[in-house]
Amino acid sequence: MTSSGTNHAPGPASMEGESSASAAWELLLPAASAPARGRGRALQSALREAVRSGRLAAGTRLPASRELAADLGVSRGLVTEAYEQLTAESYLRSGRGAGTWVSGTVRPAARTVRDLSPRAPGARVDFRPGTPDLALFPRSAWAAAHRTVLDRLPHSALGYPDPRGLPELRVALASLLARRRGVVADPERVVVCSGVAQATTLLGFVLRGRGATTVGTEDPGSPEHASLFASTGLTTIGLPLDDEGLAVGPLVRSGVRAVVTTPAHQFPTGIAYSADRRAALLDWARATSGVIMEDDYDGDFRYDRAPVGALQGLDPEHVVYTGSVSKSLAPGLRLGWLIAPASMTDEIVARKRTMDLGNPSVDQAVLADFVAGGAYDRQLRRCQRAYRERRDAMTEALATHFPGTEVSGISAGLHIIARLPERFGPQDELLRRAAAADIALRPLSDCAATGADRADSGDGTDDGSVRLVLGYAHLAPTAVEAGVRLLAEAVRRGRAGRA
Structure with a gap:
């Protein structure tokens, strides 16, 4: 394929642009084979994308319309119209007797895409x-549930979901959490969310709306809690631990009315809160009208005895219970749950609605099938x-x-x-x-x-x-x-x- 027509005299940049242009013409071949009615639009789109991506660099001289039409097997008028349209849009420039060139107006998009996932690149x-071990993700069982769900879901289920989550998933989670974790779980108060991270921010926004300014966190504890609450406008204060869990004295003296805990398996120390300490924390919450967020991040994994039951089961009106499938299945699924006191549920659901209109319906339906069918327990x-x-x-x-x-x-x-x-x-x-x-x-x-x-x-x-x-x-x-x-x-x- 030639890179310029006999009626277009070479310009000073023509030879520089010929090699890059000749490689770019391959991008136009699919457009030339498009259905006749849409061939012109396809050709314009292909040329436009070649300029945007940098495959046709600024200063590249385009072939004469007659020659490009012959090479592509399309009419010359189709090529002329594409040149004129892209010239009008400033992708190309032309002059009488000087040919058609890629203008310098369009800045090609960056060709590299960064991956900001929290990994340790290059670590031996x-x-x-x-x-968790992501190789343990049950791909076959999950794929089978996915096919089953797609065959069963009515068309209406693909619309915007209830911001709390699909009813069948909330029912399945309520049953699972009551059975395995001792949670008092009314499906009407279960909110499906994008992991514990979103559950934390939902709670943070509601607390901020109620006038809170500070939330207590365990020290040592998960650093993510502080950054998540900070995104909602709340500051955090680290509260020390002892051998039984979060120390109640510093909690009382801090003056906070909300605190985050990991009572089943404290992160990172591994402490399981004692029965006396659980009772003392609940007494504090009742006396101060306080709120305890329970992050049950890995409560299902205990090796010496049955898992310790959730704190929420002792007082569901003062504990916000959160959990997810990040450790049991995979964090990339971004599926978790929040169970709030009745006095906070409506505010949390309203915030969830404005935040993202709910989690993906198909993923929720697959998890519901997975839980209800027993596959989650097997996992x-x-x-x-x-x-x-x-x-x-x-x-x-x-x-x-x-x-x-x-x-x-x-x-x-x-x-x-x-x-x-x-x-x-x-x-x-x-x-x-x-x-x-x-x-x-x-x-x-x-x-x-x-x-x-x-x-x-x-x-x-x-x-x-x-x-x-x-x-x-x-x-x-x-x-x-x-x-x-x-x-x-x-x-x-x-x-x-x-x-």
Whole structure:
């Protein structure tokens, strides 16, 4: 294919643009084979996209209309009309006797698309907590449920859903949570949301609308709680823990009227709140008309006995219960739930409606089928077996490669706390050695509130000891052992270098 017509004398940039133009003409071939009635629009669209994408760079000279028409097998009038239309839109420029060129007006779109997902790119081993084994996602069972749901759903179900969620999913979740977690769950008060993250922001907006300015959080605790509440205009204050859970004295003295807790398996320490501490927290809520948000992020995973029941079951009018399938299925599904006191439900539903008009109907229907048909319970049993095996591999590997390490929080969840003997520190140096070996770690100190946001005193996470929050669920047992061994080798190299 020639790059210029005999009636168009070459301009100063013509030779520079010929090579890029010749590659771009291939983009026009599908447009040339489009149905006759839409061929002109297709040709214009293809040319326009070639300029936008940068395949036809600024300064590129286009073939004469007669030659391009002949090469594409279309009428010359079709090409002429496309040139004229794109010239009018400033994609092209032309002059009498000077040919048609790509103008410099259009700035090509960026060709790279960033991925901002929270991963550790390039890490040989990632011990950061919070991620399940995504390879355990039941693809076949989920696909079968998806087909069943699409065959069954009426057309009307594809419209805007109830912002609380599909009725069949709310009924299924209410039954599941009452049976497995001891939750008092009225389907009318279940709100399906995009994970615990959205549940937190929904609650934050409602609390802010009621005049709240500050929410208490566990210290140490999940750093995400502070950032999520901050997005709703609320500040957070870290409240210390003791061996039984959140300390009630600092909570009372803080003056807050809302607090976030993880009572079934405190993140990150692994504490299960004692019965006395649960009762004391509920007494505080009743006396102050306070609200307790219960983040039941991994309450189904306990290995030494039956899971501890939800705090919400003891007083559903003072506890906002939240959970999701992020640990049991996959966080990418973005499916979770919130059960609010009756006095807050309408406000939360109204905020959910204005936020996103509800979660995708098909995904909700698939989860409802999955729960009601028993597949979700089977998935939980499968994960429990796998994660118990990986927990055991982690504790054995630490005993072998870091003898003397104290581990806690091993009875439940997807991570442990490892306190390494002082000879493996200091912590900053260990973290640097791990990073140099491409091993991703999360120290316990990352989960502590900052000094400005902390009430009374913390629990000593900043005492200089080496304490790590080690996630194991997403790693096979052999990978757990290999990762701990690599970490030990990196630490030994550092100690030898100091010597």
